[in-house]
Amino acid sequence: MQILELYVFVLAAFVGYMVISKVPALLHTPLMAATNAISGISLVGSLIAAGAQHNRVATILGFIAVVCATSNIVGGFLITDRMLKMFKRDEKKPS
Amino acid sequence: MRDALIQGSYLVASVLFILGLRGLTRPDRARVGMQLAAVGMVFAVAGTLLNHTIIDYRWIVAGLVIGVIIGYPLGMKVPMTAMPQRIALALTLSAAAAALVGIAEYYTDIHAGMPPERGKMLALAFEVMLGSLTVGGTLVAAGKLQEWLPSKPMTFAGQNVVNAVVFLGVLALAGYTIVDPTQAWAFYTMIGVAMVFGVTLVLPIGGADMPVVVALLNSYSGLASCAMGFALGNVILIISGSLDGASGFILSILMSKAMNRSFTNVLFGAFGSETTAAAGKSAEGLTVRSIGVEDAAIQLAYASLVIVIPGYGMAVAQAQHAVRELSELIEQRGGEVKFAVHPVAGRMPGHMNVLLAEANVPYDKLFDMDEINGEFDRADVALVIGANDVVNPAARNDKSSPIYGMPILNADHAKSVIVLKRGMSAGFAGIENELFYDRKTSMLFGDAKASLTGLVAEIKNV
Numbered sequence: 001m002q003i004l005e006l007y008v009f010v011l012a013a014f015v016g017y018m019v020i021s022k023v024p025a026l027l028h029t030p031l032m033a034a035t036n037a038i039s040g041i042s043l044v045g046s047l048i049a050a051g052a053q054h055n056r057v058a059t060i061l062g063f064i065a066v067v068c069a070t071s072n073i074v075g076g077f078l079i080t081d082r083m084l085k086m087f088k089r090d091e092k093k094p095s
Numbered sequence: 096m097r098d099a100l101i102q103g104s105y106l107v108a109s110v111l112f113i114l115g116l117r118g119l120t121r122p123d124r125a126r127v128g129m130q131l132a133a134v135g136m137v138f139a140v141a142g143t144l145l146n147h148t149i150i151d152y153r154w155i156v157a158g159l160v161i162g163v164i165i166g167y168p169l170g171m172k173v174p175m176t177a178m179p180q181r182i183a184l185a186l187t188l189s190a191a192a193a194a195l196v197g198i199a200e201y202y203t204d205i206h207a208g209m210p211p212e213r214g215k216m217l218a219l220a221f222e223v224m225l226g227s228l229t230v231g232g233t234l235v236a237a238g239k240l241q242e243w244l245p246s247k248p249m250t251f252a253g254q255n256v257v258n259a260v261v262f263l264g265v266l267a268l269a270g271y272t273i274v275d276p277t278q279a280w281a282f283y284t285m286i287g288v289a290m291v292f293g294v295t296l297v298l299p300i301g302g303a304d305m306p307v308v309v310a311l312l313n314s315y316s317g318l319a320s321c322a323m324g325f326a327l328g329n330v331i332l333i334i335s336g337s338l339d340g341a342s343g344f345i346l347s348i349l350m351s352k353a354m355n356r357s358f359t360n361v362l363f364g365a366f367g368s369e370t371t372a373a374a375g376k377s378a379e380g381l382t383v384r385s386i387g388v389e390d391a392a393i394q395l396a397y398a399s400l401v402i403v404i405p406g407y408g409m410a411v412a413q414a415q416h417a418v419r420e421l422s423e424l425i426e427q428r429g430g431e432v433k434f435a436v437h438p439v440a441g442r443m444p445g446h447m448n449v450l451l452a453e454a455n456v457p458y459d460k461l462f463d464m465d466e467i468n469g470e471f472d473r474a475d476v477a478l479v480i481g482a483n484d485v486v487n488p489a490a491r492n493d494k495s496s497p498i499y500g501m502p503i504l505n506a507d508h509a510k511s512v513i514v515l516k517r518g519m520s521a522g523f524a525g526i527e528n529e530l531f532y533d534r535k536t537s538m539l540f541g542d543a544k545a546s547l548t549g550l551v552a553e554i555k556n557v
Binding site: 002005008009012013015016017019020021022023024025026027028029030031032033034035036037038039040041042043044045046047048049050051052053054055057058059060061062063064065066067068069070071072073074075076077078079080081082083084085086087088089090091 | 108109112113115116117119120122123125126129130132133136139140143144146148149150151152154155157158159161162163165166167168169170171173175178181182185186188189191192193195196198199200202203206207309310313316317320321323324325327328329330331332333334335336337338339340341342343344345346349436438443444445446448449452453455457458459460461463
C-alpha cells in the first residue's frame with residue numbers, strides 16, 4: 001500500500017467533511033441520493049474486472065458489478081435531479 | 096500518454112464531484128452542481144475505458160446496457176414517498192459492486208498462483224467485509240422500510256451476545272486471511288458471515304431509527320469503495336469513496352444527535368422493546384379534547400401565524416398536497432404559514448422536505464428545528480400532522496421517558512395546538528404524549544388527508 005494513497009484518502013475525507021457539513025438539512029435526502037450516484041464510481045473497478053479477461057469467474061463477477069454500479073449511476077443522478085427540480089422558492093416574495 | 100489521459104480524466108472527475116457536492120449547500124445551485132458531478136462521472140468512466148488491461152469490451156457493453164435499463168426506472172419511476180427504501184437499495188447495489196470486484200480480484204490472484212501481498216490483502220479484506228456487511232444490512236433495512244419485514248424491532252434473548260459472536264467471527268476470518276492470504280476458504284466464509292452480521296445488526300432496529308442506520312450503512316459502502324481504491328491502487332475510487340463515507344458519517348452523527356442517542360444505543364438499544372414498555376407516563380385519568388372540522392377551520396382561518404409540524408403520518412396519508420392547499424388558503428386570508436421540520440421526521444434525513452417540495456411548498460417556508468423553535472411563542476396555532484414523538488414534551492421534562500433529552504419542536508409553546516391523528520395510539524416509539532392531553536390542545540381525529548380536505552372546504556366558507 002502506497003503512503004501517497006493514504007494522503008489522498010485523508011485529504012479527500014477532510015474536504016468531504018468540510019463541504020458536506022455545510023449542506024442544509026433541507027437537502028439531506030438529495031445529498032444521500034447524490035452520494036449514491038457518486039458511489040457508482042465503483043464502476044471504474046468493475047469495468048477493469050469485467051474487461052481484463054483474467055478468468056471466467058472474474059469476468060462474470062465484474063459483469064454483475066458493472067450492472068450494479070451503472071444502475072446506481074444512472075438511477076442516482078436521475079433521481080437527484082428529479083428531487084432538486086422540485087425545490088422552488090416562493091415566487092410571490094421577492095428576496 | 097494513455098496513462099496521463101486516464102489520470103487527467105480522474106483529476107477532472109474528482110474536482111467535479113467536489114464542486115457538485117458543494118452545490119448542494121445551496122438549493123438554488125444544487126441542480127447545476129449535480130449536473131457537473133454527472134459530467135465528472137462521464138470523464139471517470141471514459142478514462143477507465145482507456146485502461147490497457149481491458150481487452151474485451153463485450154461484457155462491459157452488456158453490463159452498461161443492462162445497468163441503464165435497470166437504473167432508469169430506479170431514477171424516474173420511484174415515488175418520493177418510497178425514497179428511503181430506494182436509497183437503501185441503491186446502497187445494496189453500490190456495496191455489492193464493491194464486494195464483487197474485491198472477490199474477483201482475490202480469485203484472480205489466487206487462481207494465477209500469486210496470492211495478494213499483505214497490504215493489498217488488508218484492503219481486499221476490508222472491501223469485501225464492509226461490502227458484504229452493507230449488502231446484508233441494507234437489504235433488511237429496505238425490507239423494513241417497504242414493510243415487507245415487520246418494522247418493529249425484532250429481538251430475542253441474548254441477541255447482543257449472538258451479534259457479538261458473529262462480529263468476532265467476521266473479524267477473525269478477515270484477520271486470518273490477512274495473515275495468510277492463501278487461505279481461500281477463510282476469505283469466502285467471511286463473505287457469508289459478514290452478510291449474516293449485516294442482517295442481524297439491522298433486524299433489531301426499529302423503523303423510527305432507520306435514518307441513522309441508513310446513513311451509517313451509507314458510510315460503510317463509501318469505505319468499501321475506498322478500500323477498493325487501495326486494493327487496486329486507484330485514486331478516484333479513494334476520493335469518491337471517502338466523500339461518500341464522510342457524507343454518511345456526518346448524517347448519522349446529526350441523526351443520532353437529533354434523537355439524543357449514541358451510535359451504540361441505536362445499534363444495540365432496540366428502541367421500543369423491553370425498556371420502553373415499562374417506562375413513560377401512563378395516560379390513565381387524563382382526558383383529550385376532540386374538535387370538529389368546523390371549529391378547527393375557524394381557528395386556522397383567523398390565525399396570523401400557523402406553524403405546521405409534518406410527520407411520517409402525513410406521508411402515509413399522502414396528505415402533502417392537501418397541506419399545501421390549506422397553507423395557501425390561510426395565506427390568501429392574510430395569515431402566515433411556516434413548516435417546522437424535525438431532523439428525524441420521516442424515515443430518512445430530509446425526507447419531509449422532499450415530500451413538501453414535491454407538493455410545491457416553496458423551500459423558504461421550510462424551517463429546521465433550531466430556526467423555528469423560537470417562533471412557537473408567537474404562533475396562534477401549531478398544526479401537528481401525523482407527528483408524535485418529535486413534539487412530546489416528555490423529552491424535556493420526564494426523566495423516566497425513553498426519549499428524555501431528545502431535542503423537540505416546541506409545539507406546546509404555541510397559543511393553541513391542533514393535532515391531526517388517526518386515533519389515540521402511541522407514537523412509533525410506543526410512548527404516551529402529554530401534549531395530546533394539554534388544555535391548549537384539540538385533537539382532530541381521522542385520516543389526515545380527509546381532515547385537511549375538510550378544513551380547506553370549511554375555511555373557504557368562513
